[in-house]
Amino acid sequence: MRLFLSGNEAIAFGLIEAGARFIVGYPGTPSSEVIPMAIEIKKKFGIRGYFDWSVNEKVAFEEATAASYAHIGSAVVMKQVGLNVAMDPFMNTAMTGAPSGLVVVVADDPGPHSSQTEQDSRFLAFFAKIPVLEPSTPKEAYEFSKRALHLSRDFEIPVMIRSTTRVSHSREDIEIGEIGGLEVNPHFVKDVDRFAATPHFRLILHKKLNEKIGRIKNLDWFSDFEKYFEGEILIVTSGVSFAYLYDIVKDNNLEDKIKLLRIRMPYPLDVEKLKGVIDKAGCKRVLVIEEGYPVLEMQLKTVMPSIDGRLSGLVSNEGELTIDKIGEILSKAGILNRKSCDFVAPPFKRPSLCPGCGHRSAFFVIKQVFRNSAIYTGDIGCYTLGLNLGAVDTVHCMGASVSFAFGFDKVFSLFGKSDQVVVATIGDSTFFHSGITALIDAVHNNSKLILVILDNSTVAMTGNQTTPANEYSQTGEKTKPIEIERVVEALGVEFLRVRDAYDIDGMIEDLKSAKDFVLNSKSPAVLIFRHPCVYSGEGLKNNVRFKDVYIDKELCTGCKVCVKQFECPSLIFDENKEKVFIDVVTCIKCGQCVKSCPFDAIKVEQ
Amino acid sequence: MKLVILGVGGMGAISLSKIIAQMSTTKGLSIRSSEIHGMAKKGGLVEVQMKIGEGKSGVVLQKSANFVLVLDEAYLGYGEAFLKDNRVGLIVLTNEDKRWVIDNLGDVRFSSALVLGRFVKYQDLFAKDDAIKALKEFKFFEKNTIAFERGLA
Numbered sequence: 199m200r201l202f203l204s205g206n207e208a209i210a211f212g213l214i215e216a217g218a219r220f221i222v223g224y225p226g227t228p229s230s231e232v233i234p235m236a237i238e239i240k241k242k243f244g245i246r247g248y249f250d251w252s253v254n255e256k257v258a259f260e261e262a263t264a265a266s267y268a269h270i271g272s273a274v275v276m277k278q279v280g281l282n283v284a285m286d287p288f289m290n291t292a293m294t295g296a297p298s299g300l301v302v303v304v305a306d307d308p309g310p311h312s313s314q315t316e317q318d319s320r321f322l323a324f325f326a327k328i329p330v331l332e333p334s335t336p337k338e339a340y341e342f343s344k345r346a347l348h349l350s351r352d353f354e355i356p357v358m359i360r361s362t363t364r365v366s367h368s369r370e371d372i373e374i375g376e377i378g379g380l381e382v383n384p385h386f387v388k389d390v391d392r393f394a395a396t397p398h399f400r401l402i403l404h405k406k407l408n409e410k411i412g413r414i415k416n417l418d419w420f421s422d423f424e425k426y427f428e429g430e431i432l433i434v435t436s437g438v439s440f441a442y443l444y445d446i447v448k449d450n451n452l453e454d455k456i457k458l459l460r461i462r463m464p465y466p467l468d469v470e471k472l473k474g475v476i477d478k479a480g481c482k483r484v485l486v487i488e489e490g491y492p493v494l495e496m497q498l499k500t501v502m503p504s505i506d507g508r509l510s511g512l513v514s515n516e517g518e519l520t521i522d523k524i525g526e527i528l529s530k531a532g533i534l535n536r537k538s539c540d541f542v543a544p545p546f547k548r549p550s551l552c553p554g555c556g557h558r559s560a561f562f563v564i565k566q567v568f569r570n571s572a573i574y575t576g577d578i579g580c581y582t583l584g585l586n587l588g589a590v591d592t593v594h595c596m597g598a599s600v601s602f603a604f605g606f607d608k609v610f611s612l613f614g615k616s617d618q619v620v621v622a623t624i625g626d627s628t629f630f631h632s633g634i635t636a637l638i639d640a641v642h643n644n645s646k647l648i649l650v651i652l653d654n655s656t657v658a659m660t661g662n663q664t665t666p667a668n669e670y671s672q673t674g675e676k677t678k679p680i681e682i683e684r685v686v687e688a689l690g691v692e693f694l695r696v697r698d699a700y701d702i703d704g705m706i707e708d709l710k711s712a713k714d715f716v717l718n719s720k721s722p723a724v725l726i727f728r729h730p731c732v733y734s735g736e737g738l739k740n741n742v743r744f745k746d747v748y749i750d751k752e753l754c755t756g757c758k759v760c761v762k763q764f765e766c767p768s769l770i771f772d773e774n775k776e777k778v779f780i781d782v783v784t785c786i787k788c789g790q791c792v793k794s795c796p797f798d799a800i801k802v803e804q
Numbered sequence: 805m806k807l808v809i810l811g812v813g814g815m816g817a818i819s820l821s822k823i824i825a826q827m828s829t830t831k832g833l834s835i836r837s838s839e840i841h842g843m844a845k846k847g848g849l850v851e852v853q854m855k856i857g858e859g860k861s862g863v864v865l866q867k868s869a870n871f872v873l874v875l876d877e878a879y880l881g882y883g884e885a886f887l888k889d890n891r892v893g894l895i896v897l898t899n900e901d902k903r904w905v906i907d908n909l910g911d912v913r914f915s916s917a918l919v920l921g922r923f924v925k926y927q928d929l930f931a932k933d934d935a936i937k938a939l940k941e942f943k944f945f946e947k948n949t950i951a952f953e954r955g956l957a
Contacts, residue, residue: 371828440860
């Protein structure tokens with residue numbers, strides 16, 4: 199079976215083919231496509247297994263660890279910042295081990311294209327003392343995933359697959375092997391010294407982990423180095439950088455100038471063996487080119503101090519190592535004769551909430567009510583783009599909108615500025631992921647923050663995955679929906695309002711009441727502004743749709759209030775006519791912009 | 805062959821790349837692509853770079869593409885930067901084309917099939933039949949074929 203698959207889809211095929219029957223995770227670019235593909239494979243090939251989203255990465259990691267304890271091949275999938283959330287179980291599972299195999303799929307995002315950090319997860323594999331494999335293409339993502347689960351099972355150790363945006367989101371034609379025909383027999387062999395180890399036994403587990411990693415270090419295939427070309431300059435490389443270097447050599451006929459040494463497993467790395475191979479090659483210069491942090495370089499430098507790379511300043515210490523950048527590095531090193539790089543960048547277009555998005559109406563109202571007097575703590579998701587409406591002042595990490603609001607409110611209240619209003623905005627999925635715990639703190643410790651939960655009933659930013667509030671899971675199975683308002687009430691929140699985010703007047707009233715409430719109390723006010731995501735098929739189909747939404751050119755003064763304060767991409771200012779017009783291609787005719795015009799120039803036709 | 809497809813979210817750039825991939829696999833050619841679509845659905849650029857029958861990565865450098873398929877005129881200048889030979893191999897979906905697609909087929913997404921027609925016309929690796937065979941594997945075969953024929957004309 200030959201398929202044209204993305205790196206992430208290929209990982210799903212590799213894991214399932216190797217026997218993974220429990221794959222969980224939390225969506226996050228660039229990792230989100232693994233689990234939906236696993237679900238598709240399950241349906242297509244009629245295999246039994248549990249493949250679905252978890253509420254967050256920490257929970258997912260623990261669920262998958264238990265599945266491995268129960269002798270089911272398992273995997274957990276997340277983006278690089280998701281691994282930070284899962285650090286606690288991640289470190290611990292390294293110690294206890296994974297009896298039936300646990301593959302930790304982590305997609306890093308150098309650039310970053312859609313993340314808060316550019317961190318290199320290979321360092322976390324190093325930190326936890328677990329092996330990490332680094333595919334350079336989708337085809338390798340498929341092959342390495344199979345290898346990873348086998349290695350994990352053989353040594354009862356979690357194994358990381360480290361992908362990057364370009365591997366996850368590239369596509370390649372791949373020959374897929376047979377899927378199915380796996381006998382699964384869940385059982386749990388109790389062993390409290392291992393699975394409920396007290397500190398004394400942890401020491402023993404640590405020793406065992408060290409022994410495992412010592413044996414894996416010189417394992418065939420994993421510790422082998424791929425060698426390409428016969429030049430005098432040797433480049434040690436791995437991951438997507440290897441694919442780029444290979445193409446540069448081929449395209450520029452550098453076969454007699456460069457020699458590539460490709461590493462499959464950056465940790466544990468047998469540096470003595472690597473040094474032996476490099477010495478034997480007798481090259482006059484050694485460079486290390488790898489995507490992310492200097493993981494290979496720092497290890498190799500301990501035995502070969504003269505190597506060149508990030509630590510010597512040849513390679514930049516931040517930003518994605520694109521094929522263009524590698525070309526520049528080779529020119530700088532005098533290997534490639536390339537004229538100065540005149541890279542043409544695409545015209546910049548500011549990302550914006552979709553036309554008709556309920557979040558926009560909510561942010562518009564929040565800003566109308568509190569103007570510049572409030573501190574606005576935002577969160578991770580589409581609604582980060584509340585930035586464009588001036589209603590987001592901080593964006594940090596999942597759930598931080600609530601804890602940041604708590605921190606701001608506490609210090610202002612404590613030092614005589616208790617009239618300072620703090621408004622937090624968080625999405626429904628992020629609230630489930632990390633917002634609830636912070637809200638518990640706010641209720642328990644008398645914080646008078648205002649929390650607006652922007653509920654569009656989906657994980658919109660990463661491609662409309664399901665949330666715990668949905669009636670059906672990603673697999674289409676009926677689930678028990680968790681009602682956000684009942685969670686909020688159960689925590690003891692005394693002020694709660696629920697409103698459709700298209701009801702602008704209603705939201706204004708709610709926010710004013712919330713303000714009065716928090717200024718006269720010591721407890722948080724929570725508002726749920728709910729409107730289905732219009733980017734989802736269902737949301738758009740059921741959305742309000744006027745026959746027409748248009749600008750009355752007589753009434754439009756060209757004041758740009760709608761363009762600036764409502765910020766819908768379908769409202770465009772015509773510089774020549776000095777009037778606003780509506781882009782009919784992108785407008786979904788929801789009519790939400792009507793209230794943003796101070797001159798009533800935006801009209802709707804029923 | 806190296807090619808680059810540039811579009812905005814919802815224009816069918818990714819689908820177009822999948823159709824071309826299908827055409828390549830049917831012919832037994834290796835196919836690799838690299839997609840950049842981080843914030844695409846927020847109205848941003850969708851960029852697909854492809855290598856047919858060559859390379860290890862799907863990435864295409866500027867000044868090296870044989871063909872550049874531009875689905876939105878805003879990215880004309882950016883698209884030109886990828887061409888190996890100045891102005892040879894640039895295939896553009898004009899606003900006029902888009903209007904024709906919306907008026908005749910009801911959805912701007914069929915524009916990608918029109919561009920496919922124009923692409924097939926200007927190169928000799930793939931013939932009309934290769935494209936028709938591939939289109940059959942995708943949804944909306946009839947409307948796609950109408951758009952494709954328009955591009956081929």
